[in-house]
Amino acid sequence: xxxxxxxxxxTFASLREQPSANSLLDNxxxxxxxxxFGLRGMAALAVMIYHYSDQRGIMALFPGPFAVTLFxxxxxxxxxxxxxxxxDETGVxxxxxxxxxxxxxxxxxxxxxxxxxxxxxxxxxNWATFFYMGDYYYAFHQRYSAMTVAWSLGVExxxxxxxxxVLARIGREKLIKILCAIxxxxxxxxxxxxxxxxxxxTWFAFDCHLDAIVLGCLIALAAKGGWTPPRWISHPFTPLxxxxxxxALQAQGDIVTYLLAVILISTVSRPGPFLNNPVxxxxxxxxxxxxxxxxxxxxxxxPRITARIPLQNSIxxxxxQIVIAxxxxxxxxxxxxxxFLHLKDRFHQRSVRFC
Numbered sequence: 451x452x453x454x455x456x457x458x459x460x461t462f463a464s465l466r467e468q469p470s471a472n473s474l475l476d477n478x479x480x481x482x483x484x485x486x487f488g489l490r491g492m493a494a495l496a497v498m499i500y501h502y503s504d505q506r507g508i509m510a511l512f513p514g515p516f517a518v519t520l521f522x523x524x525x526x527x528x529x530x531x532x533x534x535x536x537x538d539e540t541g542v543x544x545x546x547x548x549x550x551x552x553x554x555x556x557x558x559x560x561x562x563x564x565x566x567x568x569x570x571x572x573x574x575x576n577w578a579t580f581f582y583m584g585d586y587y588y589a590f591h592q593r594y595s596a597m598t599v600a601w602s603l604g605v606e607x608x609x610x611x612x613x614x615x616v617l618a619r620i621g622r623e624k625l626i627k628i629l630c631a632i633x634x635x636x637x638x639x640x641x642x643x644x645x646x647x648x649x650x651x652t653w654f655a656f657d658c659h660l661d662a663i664v665l666g667c668l669i670a671l672a673a674k675g676g677w678t679p680p681r682w683i684s685h686p687f688t689p690l691x692x693x694x695x696x697x698a699l700q701a702q703g704d705i706v707t708y709l710l711a712v713i714l715i716s717t718v719s720r721p722g723p724f725l726n727n728p729v730x731x732x733x734x735x736x737x738x739x740x741x742x743x744x745x746x747x748x749x750x751x752x753p754r755i756t757a758r759i760p761l762q763n764s765i766x767x768x769x770x771q772i773v774i775a776x777x778x779x780x781x782x783x784x785x786x787x788x789x790f791l792h793l794k795d796r797f798h799q800r801s802v803r804f805c
Contacts, residue, residue, distance in 0.1 A: 472678045474719045478531055478670070485717045488725030490524060491733025493517040497599075498744040502771050513700040518602050519662045520710045525606050526666020527714065533617050534674045543618045552610050554794035556738075559787045560603065563742045567597050570750050582607040589654035596745035605656045609663050626671055629664045636661040637704045661704075665711045684720040689713045733776075739787055740779035747775040 477483055500514020533543055564580060567573055574593035578584050585604035588594065620628070640652045652658045682688060692712045699705050717725065724730065733740070748771055755774070 472676075473684060474679050474715060475673050475676070477718050477721065478673055483528075483718060484721035485725040486524065486528075487734030488727070488730030489520070489714070489717050489734070490737045491730050491735075492725070493520045493524075494737035494740045495733060497741060498772065498775060501745060502748065502768055502775075513696050513706070516696060516700065516703075516706050516710060519659075519707055520714070521602065522605065522659055522662035523666040523669075523707075523711055523714055525609065526663040526668075527670050527718075528666075529610065529613065530617070530667040530670035531674070533614060534670060537618070538674075543614050545614050545618075548614055549610075551794050554790045556603070556607075558790045559739055559742060559782060560600070562782070562786050563746065564597070564600075567595075567746060570746075573597050579604075585654045585656050589651040592650050596749040599741060599745055601654045605654075605659050605663075608656045613667075622671060622675065626668065629668050629671075632664050633661050633668075636664075662707050662710075665707065666714070669711065669715060679715055679719055683712065683716050685716075686720065686722065688716045689722070692716070736776070736779045736783040736787075739782040740775065743778050743782055744775040747771065747778050751778070 494517070496512070496514050496517035500512055500517070503512060503514075533548070536543055561580075564576075568576060573579075573595035575584055575587035575591065575595075576597070578587035579597055579600045582600075582604045584598070584601045585608075588598055588601050617625070636658075640658050643649070643652050643658070689712075692709045696706050696709050696713075699709070751774065752771055755770075
């Protein structure tokens with residue numbers, strides 16, 4: 451495979467260049483895909499803002515839950531691309547190495563946070579969450595806590611567990627047809643469950659979030675097959691227009707899922723300076739720790755802080771909580787997560803960095 455010369459990510463010179471005929475494929479082929487650190491960071495920030503706002507006033511219009519949908523699409527894209535690349539280069543998927551890398555990426559921070567939660571006191575579904583079954587626990591029981599955010603990790607872990615077997619055993623053309631069928635069936639499946647009185651189940655369960663993951667997988671399969679996105683995808687205003695529509699149409703969740711896929715493709719095809727600046731990139735690096743710990747900061751750490759430094763202004767409280775959560779996530783990232791990421795990269799030197 452021809453090696454792609456990687457320009458320094460985040461330099462304005464490289465960002466001003468016009469996209470090539472297939473910039474989606476070109477950028478996916480880089481070791482570090484431009485803008486995706488920043489996109490992940492903005493998604494984690496959106497989840498935190500949504501939770502900290504208490505969904506009151508104008509913040510009730512903030513589409514925070516769909517940031518998790520974007521995480522699912524990102525996972526589908528990146529994991530599928532990584533596995534397809536491995537198949538093309540070696541002819542097989544080394545599942546043992548794949549699961550080892552996933553474990554090193556996800557387990558250390560998760561179980562440190564889980565232990566800290568457990569030391570603070572029992573929480574609903576603690577052992578279900580421990581075994582990455584929080585998605586089904588909360589789907590059936592609706593007993594929530596600060597650790598409820600781990601439901602999405604249960605969804606992703608099941609995808610990581612099953613997808614290498616599927617990808618290795620089904621031809622790509624047939625697989626694309628199967629994934630398209632899932633996209634058609636999923637909205638009807640969720641609607642049926644809602645009509646039958648199981649709406650809460652559709653919020654959490656793995657089998658109700660397949661379309662978001664599948665969209666990411668399809669983007670990777672299409673790009674690997676040589677698909678070139680339409681020119682309008684690479685227009686600088688495409689992500690902004692799609693984001694405006696996400697805010698306007700968030701009651702139509704199925705439509706929003708596709709709008710987020712447009713944002714994802716556009717972001718990869720034409721990286722922009724906003725997602726490549728140092729702040730956005732750093733938020734992306736600590737996004738996993740931030741996602742896991744921000745609820746704990748509010749539930750356990752914040753009451754102890756306000757006992758000594760009382761704050762009355764709701765705006766001050768809001769921004770103070772965000773700053774403290776980012777600081778806690780940075781500490782968690784540098785003390786726990788970073789060393790295991792270095793170890794993970796030693797097992798797969800040529801993988802994209804943030805998988």
